[in-house]
Amino acid sequence: MEKRKAVQDAEVAAKTIEKGLLIVNTGPGKGKTTAALGLALRALGRGRRVGIVQFIKGAWDTGEKHALAAFGERVAWHTMGEGFTWETQDKARDIAACREAWAKALELMADPTIGLLILDELNIALRYDYLDLDAVVGALQARRPGLHVVVTGRNAKPALIEAADLVTEMGNVKHHFSAGVKAQEGIEF
Amino acid sequence: MEKRKAVQDAEVAAKTIEKGLLIVNTGPGKGKTTAALGLALRALGRGRRVGIVQFIKGAWDTGEKHALAAFGERVAWHTMGEGFTWETQDKARDIAACREAWAKALELMADPTIGLLILDELNIALRYDYLDLDAVVGALQARRPGLHVVVTGRNAKPALIEAADLVTEMGNVKHHFSAGVKAQEGIEF
Numbered sequence: 001m002e003k004r005k006a007v008q009d010a011e012v013a014a015k016t017i018e019k020g021l022l023i024v025n026t027g028p029g030k031g032k033t034t035a036a037l038g039l040a041l042r043a044l045g046r047g048r049r050v051g052i053v054q055f056i057k058g059a060w061d062t063g064e065k066h067a068l069a070a071f072g073e074r075v076a077w078h079t080m081g082e083g084f085t086w087e088t089q090d091k092a093r094d095i096a097a098c099r100e101a102w103a104k105a106l107e108l109m110a111d112p113t114i115g116l117l118i119l120d121e122l123n124i125a126l127r128y129d130y131l132d133l134d135a136v137v138g139a140l141q142a143r144r145p146g147l148h149v150v151v152t153g154r155n156a157k158p159a160l161i162e163a164a165d166l167v168t169e170m171g172n173v174k175h176h177f178s179a180g181v182k183a184q185e186g187i188e189f
Numbered sequence: 190m191e192k193r194k195a196v197q198d199a200e201v202a203a204k205t206i207e208k209g210l211l212i213v214n215t216g217p218g219k220g221k222t223t224a225a226l227g228l229a230l231r232a233l234g235r236g237r238r239v240g241i242v243q244f245i246k247g248a249w250d251t252g253e254k255h256a257l258a259a260f261g262e263r264v265a266w267h268t269m270g271e272g273f274t275w276e277t278q279d280k281a282r283d284i285a286a287c288r289e290a291w292a293k294a295l296e297l298m299a300d301p302t303i304g305l306l307i308l309d310e311l312n313i314a315l316r317y318d319y320l321d322l323d324a325v326v327g328a329l330q331a332r333r334p335g336l337h338v339v340v341t342g343r344n345a346k347p348a349l350i351e352a353a354d355l356v357t358e359m360g361n362v363k364h365h366f367s368a369g370v371k372a373q374e375g376i377e378f
Contacts, residue, residue, distance in 0.1 A: 021376060025220060029357040034227025035220035038253070039376065041230055042223070045256030046374055064227070067234030070259045148376060167362035168218040174356040185235055187210060187228065187337060 020147040021165040022140055026123060026156035029170035036118045036150045037064055043148070044071050048115030051076045051108035055101050055153075056121040063185070076114065078104040098130040109143055116148045123153025126160065137163050209336040210354040211329055215312060215345035218359035225307045225339045226253055232337070233260050237304030240265045240297035244290050244342075245310040252374070265303065267293040287319040298332055305337045312342025315349065326352050 023039075025032040040050045052068075052075065068075045080101045102125075108114050125131050137159050140149055151160065161167050212228075214221040229239045241257075241264065257264045269290045291314075297303050314320050326348050329338055340349065350356050 021373070023219075023376075024362075026362075027360070029359075030355060031214060031220055031224035031227075031357050031359065034231070035224040036227065037230050038220075038223025038226030041226050041256040042252035042376070045252035045254065063231035063234035065234065067230040067260075071256075161363065164363060166219060166364055168220050169360040169362050170218075170220065171216065171358040171360055173213075173215075173358050174350065174353060184210070187212075187231070 019165075020143060020145060020149070022143070022163060023148065023150045024123075024156050024160060024164045024167045025150065025152045025170065026154060026161075026167065027169035027171055028154060029172040030175075031170045032152040032154075033120055035168070035170075036120065036152050039116060039148075039150060040068070040075070040118060043116040044074060046115075049074050049076065049113045051078075051105075051111070051114045051117040052120065053078045053101050053105045053108065053118070053122075054080060054120045055098060055125045056080070076108060076111075078108075094128075095130045098125045101125075102131055102136065106139060109139070109147060109149070112144070114147065116150070118150045118152070121153040122151045123156045123160070126157050127153075127155050133157055133159055136160075208354075209332060209334060209338070211332070211352060212337065212339045213312075213345050213349060213353045213356045214339065214341045214359065215343060215350075215356065216358035216360055217343060218361040219364075220359045221341040221343075222309055224357070224359075225309065225341050228337075228339060229257070229264070229305060229307060232305040233263060235304075238263050238265065238302045240267075240294075240300070240303040240306040241309065242267045242290050242294045242297065242307070242311075243269060243309045244287060244314045245269070265297060265300075267297075283317075284319045287314045290314075291320055291325065295328060298328070298336060298338070301333070303336065305339070307339045307341070310342040311340045312345045312349070315346050316342075316344050322346055322348055325349075 025035050040052070043050050050071075065077070068077070078101065080097045105117065105119055105122075108117050122131075122136070126133055126136060140151075140160075141163050143149055151164075156167070214224050229241070232239050239260075254266070257266070267290065269286045294306065294308055294311075297306050311320075311325070315322055315325060326346075329340075329349075330352050332338055340353075345356070
């Protein structure tokens with residue numbers, strides 16, 4: 001263990017580039033959004049403001065909203081008020097809602113007070129081609145130098161993975177739903 | 190998408206068991222601890238108290254500590270004050286420190302005000318056989334019915350995975366360290 005740590009220390013010391021990261025949390029397992037929330041907590045603890053745009057209505061419930069309310073104005077939150085849900089029935093409305101959310105994302109990316117921006121379930125909007133992939137990836141790549149962006153959702157597009165600095169695939173090893181356990185307040189929502 | 194959601198809704202409705210979950214976040218990728226932090230935020234937002242025991246000294250830095258301080262007494266925090274670090278040099282001291290941390294974990298498991306308990310990097314202590322695996326898994330299985338426990342760390346033991354309700358493997362698809370980017374405040378710590 002000592003040796004491995006020494007090697008790790010040397011490797012870490014050799015890293016010299018400091019930049020805002022493009023982080024992608026994808027895969028079928030749990031933890032994509034919660035890991036983004038954990039980064040929000042970490043950034044808030046470092047005195048940064050955090051922006052959050054949800055691309056799926058209802059993907060987050062009141063648990064995290066209540067908790068983040070403790071940080072007041074230091075969290076800028078935008079939930080899609082209409083349209084795109086898991087039960088989408090009106091494609092034109094959904095596309096309009098996605099575009100509105102993306103416009104909000106661009107606005108927060110341009111806001112120099114924001115140090116971390118979470119684009120929750122953006123991968124879903126991209127998967128259904130509700131936003132232009134090239135335009136989204138291009139804007140993410142052109143982000144301010146110090147801005148960290150976290151994109152969550154299953155089935156991240158290859159072009160986004162290519163552009164990202166850090167990509168984690170959450171794999172589902174075992175899930176309690178298969179044992180008849182229901183979604184529970186404080187865990188799933 | 191509509192059909193898949195309908196199937197999901199039916200599946201979710203069929204789940205009737207409500208229980209505190211044993212959750213394991215493992216694998217080589219990022220997000221094991223941050224996803225646990227996200228669950229802490231969610232639980233705090235639901236009015237629950239959260240217990241945190243860190244089995245590796247220095248695994249968490251000040252970012253998350255500062256942020257969680259916003260919740261005051263609602264977060265019960267125990268960091269191993271001595272011993273077991275990534276650079277361990279004194280096995281007897283490390284084992285003693287792990288036992289002390291585990292005693293704290295048992296104390297928090299018995300505390301009825303705690304709704305979620307995070308045992309951060311417990312998998313490392315188990316991997317080095319610094320704690321008795323059977324005793325740990327047995328105690329986790331015998332937890333209070335409503336208590337959710339999250340265990341993090343690479344290389345989760347098969348017996349723990351077997352006992353768990355929800356296991357997620359964080360896979361490392363792409364990491365910025367390999368591109369020469371250094372660990373940064375607010376992201377890695």
